Amino acid sequence: MVQKNIRKFAAESLDEWANVLDRESKPLPAEIVREMGRLNIWGIQAPVRFGGADLDTISYAIIIEEISRVSAAVGLGVTVHNSVCLAPLLKFGTKEQIERFAPDLASGKKIGGFTVTEPHAGSDMASIQTTAVPDGDHYILNGQKTFVTNGGIGDIFLTAASVDTGKKAGGIAIFIVEKSMKGFSVGKIEDMMGMRGNMVSELFFNSVRVPRENVLGPVDDGFRISMQTLDIGRIGIAAQALGIGIAAFGAAAAYAMERKQFDRPIGTFQAISFKLxxxxxxxxxxxxxxxxxxxxxxxxxxxxxxxxxxxLFASEAAMRVCMEALQIFGGYGYVKDLPVERFFRDAKITEIYEGTSEIMKIIIGNAILKEFSRL
Ligand SMILES: Cc1cc2nc3c(=O)[nH]c(=O)nc-3n(C[C@H](O)[C@H](O)[C@H](O)COP(=O)(O)OP(=O)(O)OC[C@H]3O[C@@H](n4cnc5c(N)ncnc54)[C@H](O)[C@@H]3O)c2cc1C
Structure with a gap:
């Protein structure tokens, strides 16, 4: 039922926008954002009392896949909002924080983000330089973030800052920062290869006074919270990659049976059917x-x-599927009249954000070493 409903919404309301958002690098119209709120897309796993749908994680993955099949850029906004902003708020937040922020997020009245990456700290989150200095009932945040998904349109950002840079991972705290706070500003919107319908941006924190009650979880537990948050987020990124791959595969399989060369559909050449x-x-x-x-x-x-x-697997699979789909389309795959080149451009980033493929292998490798060192 979830799949059917979201597929219908994506076909009727998103499809006409997918190419426009990509070409013009602009966000979804507010009316569609509101329609997504009515469908509980901004609160997929949030409790019903906050306006969410309270669905399980498989349903969540299905929703992200279905949206990303049509517009991966919209899928990105939805997965980040749900899995790395709303989910950690619900998991680590105090009762007061949840009551205060969850209803607006779950209804889509406010859009959320999660911001760790800085110019000199990407994979190595422990080396972030954004600082948080205690000042009475507040912390004063100073620093710069890069590549913030939903940055240009978001209202609430879970922000990693260090209360003690000397302590590296042990000094990181997560703050609930609101766009309206003085000293917070949005920098340039990135001009990207793909995901162009998401307003990925820089964020600047210039002596932003954040109340102590906006610290998410224990103050120096931000690194652990971030790692657990990314565990949730990666399921969404994998589902997004799957959605892009499914779109590319469907287009290529149909084209393979339609396009004739040497008097037969190209799909009947074994070289093409083996690719499929x-x-x-x-x-x-x-x-x-x-x-x-x-x-x-x-x-x-x-x-x-x-x-x-x-x-790791779904993002690399999506990249390979998109590359083969483009090959099946021949020259027509390379031009912007058809969406295959967009799928290809969108797929690439799934191997990079929320942890690169190399970092995924470190995580998996470490788990294997830990398991076998116990034997
Ligand atoms: C469109 C987009 C959206 C994004 N959204 C967000 C967001 O919402 N919030 C946020 O905080 N960040 C976001 N990011 C940032 C993203 O998570 C980072 O780009 C990513 O984590 C990699 O960091 P980096 O780009 O600094 O690369 P680096 O960390 O500099 O890595 C460069 C290369 O070195 C490799 N490498 C690094 N360390 C190791 C190692 N120990 N072993 C082996 N190889 C290694 C990497 O795998 C990579 O191939 C986004 C990025 C993009 C492009």
Missing amino acids: ADMKTLLDASRLLIYRAADHKDRNLPFSTESAMCK
């Missing part, structure tokens, strides 16, 4: 890895390694 066979297998394997990670999360089993595995 590989693509389908990669996508089905991605889906199963995603559902396994989601199922572990829903059953309160450890899912950090499973989440890294599904993100």
Whole structure:
């Protein structure tokens, strides 16, 4: 039912926008953002009393896949808002924080983000330089963030800052920062290769006074909170990659049976049908890895390694599927009249954000070493 409803919404309301957002690098119209609120898309796993849909993580993955099939840029905004802003707020927030921020986020009245990355701190989050200095009932935040998904349109940002840079990971705290706070500003919107419908931006913190009650979780527990948050987020990024791959595969399979060369559909050449066979297998394997990670999360089993595995596999699978889809389209895959080149551009970043493929292998590798060192 969830899949059917979201597929219908995506076909009727998003499809006409997907190319426009990409070409013109602009955000979704406010009316569609509101429509998504009515469909509970901004509060997929939030409790019903806050205006959410209270769905399980498999349903969440299905929603992200369906939206990303049509517009990966919109899928990005939705997954980040839900999984790395609203989810950690609900998981680590105090009762007061949840009552205060969850209703507006779950209804889509306010859009959320999660901001860790800085010019000199990407994969190595522990080296962030944004500082948070205590001042009475407040912390004073100073610093700069880069590549913030939803940055240009967001209202609430979970922001990593260091209360003691000498302590590296042990000094990081997460602050709930609101756009309206004095000293907060949005920098340039990135001119990107893909995901152009998301207003990914810089953010600046110039002596922003953040009340102590806006610290999420214990003050020096921000690194652990961030790692657990990214475990959740990666299931969404994997589902996004799957959605892009499914779109590219569907287009390529249809084209393979329609396009004739040497008096026969190109799909009847074994070279092409073998590509389709590989693509389908990669996508089905991605889906199963995603559902396994989601199922572990829903059953309160450890899912950090499973989440890294599904993100690693699904993002690399999407990239390969998009590359083969473009090849099947020949020259027509290379021009902007058809969406295949957009799928290709959108797919690439799934191997990079919320932890690169190399970092996923470190996480998976460390888990293996830990398991076998116990034997
Ligand atoms: C469109 C977009 C949206 C984003 N959204 C957000 C967001 O909302 N919030 C946010 O905080 N960040 C966001 N990011 C940032 C993203 O998470 C980072 O780009 C990513 O984590 C990689 O960091 P980096 O770009 O600094 O690369 P680096 O960390 O400098 O890495 C460069 C290369 O070195 C490799 N490398 C680094 N360390 C190691 C190692 N130990 N072993 C092996 N290889 C290594 C990497 O895998 C990579 O190939 C976004 C980025 C983009 C482009």
